[in-house]
Amino acid sequence: MKTTLQTGLALVLLGVFLVSAPAAYAVAPAATLTGPDITSPIAPGTPIILLGQCTNTTSAYLSNYGSLTLTSGGGFSAGVVPQITTTYTLTCTGSDGTATASFTVPVASSTSQPTAAMTVPSAPIDASNSAVSISWQCTNSTAAFITNVGAVSLSGQQTVAITPPQTFTLTCTGSGGTATASGTVYPWPTSSSGVTNPSIAFDVSPSTISPGQSISVTWACSNATSALVNGSGLGSGWTSLNGSTTVQPTVSVGDVLFYHAGCYATNPQTGGTLSALDNRYVYVVAPTVTPPPSTPGSVTSSITVTVSKQKPGINLYFTSP
Numbered sequence: 001m002k003t004t005l006q007t008g009l010a011l012v013l014l015g016v017f018l019v020s021a022p023a024a025y026a027v028a029p030a031a032t033l034t035g036p037d038i039t040s041p042i043a044p045g046t047p048i049i050l051l052g053q054c055t056n057t058t059s060a061y062l063s064n065y066g067s068l069t070l071t072s073g074g075g076f077s078a079g080v081v082p083q084i085t086t087t088y089t090l091t092c093t094g095s096d097g098t099a100t101a102s103f104t105v106p107v108a109s110s111t112s113q114p115t116a117a118m119t120v121p122s123a124p125i126d127a128s129n130s131a132v133s134i135s136w137q138c139t140n141s142t143a144a145f146i147t148n149v150g151a152v153s154l155s156g157q158q159t160v161a162i163t164p165p166q167t168f169t170l171t172c173t174g175s176g177g178t179a180t181a182s183g184t185v186y187p188w189p190t191s192s193s194g195v196t197n198p199s200i201a202f203d204v205s206p207s208t209i210s211p212g213q214s215i216s217v218t219w220a221c222s223n224a225t226s227a228l229v230n231g232s233g234l235g236s237g238w239t240s241l242n243g244s245t246t247v248q249p250t251v252s253v254g255d256v257l258f259y260h261a262g263c264y265a266t267n268p269q270t271g272g273t274l275s276a277l278d279n280r281y282v283y284v285v286a287p288t289v290t291p292p293p294s295t296p297g298s299v300t301s302s303i304t305v306t307v308s309k310q311k312p313g314i315n316l317y318f319t320s321p
Contacts, residue, residue: 029057029094033101041108044083048105051077054092057099063089082107112140114174120183124270125164132185133159138172141179145171165268186270197274198224198263204231204280210287211251218244221263224276231259232282257282 033052042048052068053075054060060068060076064086068076080088087104118136125132137155138144144152147169149160154172164187172179201220209215217234221227221241229239233247241263249257259280267274 026094026096027056028096029092029099030055031057031060031090031092031099031101033062033088033090033103035088035103035105038106041085041106042082044107045081046107048080048082049077050080050088050103051075052090052101054090054099056096057092057094059093061091061093063087063091080105111176112174113176114141114172114179115139116141116170116172116179116181118146118168118170118181118183120168120185124186131159131161133157134168134183136170136181138170138174138179140176141172141174143173145173165271184271195267195274196223198222198265198276200224200261200263200276200278202259202261202278202280204259204282207281208283208285209251210285211253212248214246214248215257215282216244216246217259219261221276224263224265226264228262228264229260231280232257234259251284253284253286255284257284 031052031054033050035048035050050062050065052060052062053073054068054070055074057070057074060070062068062078064082065078065080065088068078068090070076078088080086082105085105085107087102089100089102092099116136116138118134120134121132134146134149135157136144136146136152139154141154144154146152148162148166149158149168152158160168162185164185167182167184169180169182199222201218203216203218205216206213215233217229217231219227219229219242224241227239227241228237229243230237231247232251233249234245251257259282261278263276265274266272
């Protein structure tokens with residue numbers, strides 16, 4: 001009887017222990033993902049290392065990369081080479097669900113500014129010619145257009161009909177904007193071209209100075225678009241088509257000062273430069289010395305002395321002219 005009671009009591013205690021023992025339970029996964037401290041967009045194709053960790057998981061996946069192999073502690077590293085701004089998302093999956101973490105790598109735009117280059121005949125052509133060869137090239141572009149020709153390939157060479165003078169303008173268009181280049185084909189000038197040459201009126205006075213004196217410089221251009229005047233005291237530079245100035249250069253006796261003026265225009269028939277030029281010289285001499293005025297009692301006329309012997313002794317006769 002006693003044995004039976006002991007056995008029953010043991011079973012009851014075992015039951016109580018089994019009921020009160022804590023049951024096993026699942027833990028939710030956790031995910032972390034980090035990368036370098038990027039303060040400004042990086043260049044496309046720059047390698048980046050991402051570091052992360054998954055806990056309480058059975059698998060891990062990184063978007064834009066692929067499945068991950070975790071260390072015994074759940075950590076990993078992944079090398080990525082983004083070409084554009086990319087967000088990488090880590091997904092850690094376990095028996096009690098999933099956990100995610102993200103990291104974004106900013107990447108600078110790879111868009112480049114287009115460039116344009118065009119070549120046309122540089123020398124004037126016979127006006128009777130009706131065609132010339134032109135060439136062009138666009139870079140970082142998706143479309144190209146040439147005035148008086150139309151849409152063209154991004155690079156090439158083509159013979160086109162013209163009536164000179166004629167200008168061709170290439171426009172290259174891309175995601176980074178547009179670029180242009182142009183060239184003009186000119187005909188040879190003819191006697192009946194009607195081109196008017198520039199003319200110039202240039203004066204520098206006086207032509208002779210002494211140290212400390214001033215010089216007046218004046219100029220006037222006709223049928224011109226630009227003027228250049230230089231010389232002692234003026235410096236050198238482009239100026240207005242008409243003007244005047246006064247200078248007082250530092251000089252020494254014997255110096256010769258040089259002054260130049262030019263009037264310029266573009267030949268509308270050939271694209272060449274038309275000009276009218278003139279030069280002037282100024283000579284530096286010693287100042288003129290003016291004698292002082294006469295004072296009272298001074299003799300300003302010459303005196304002729306005549307010596308004559310008439311009697312013993314000498315007699316002097318003074319004759320004033």
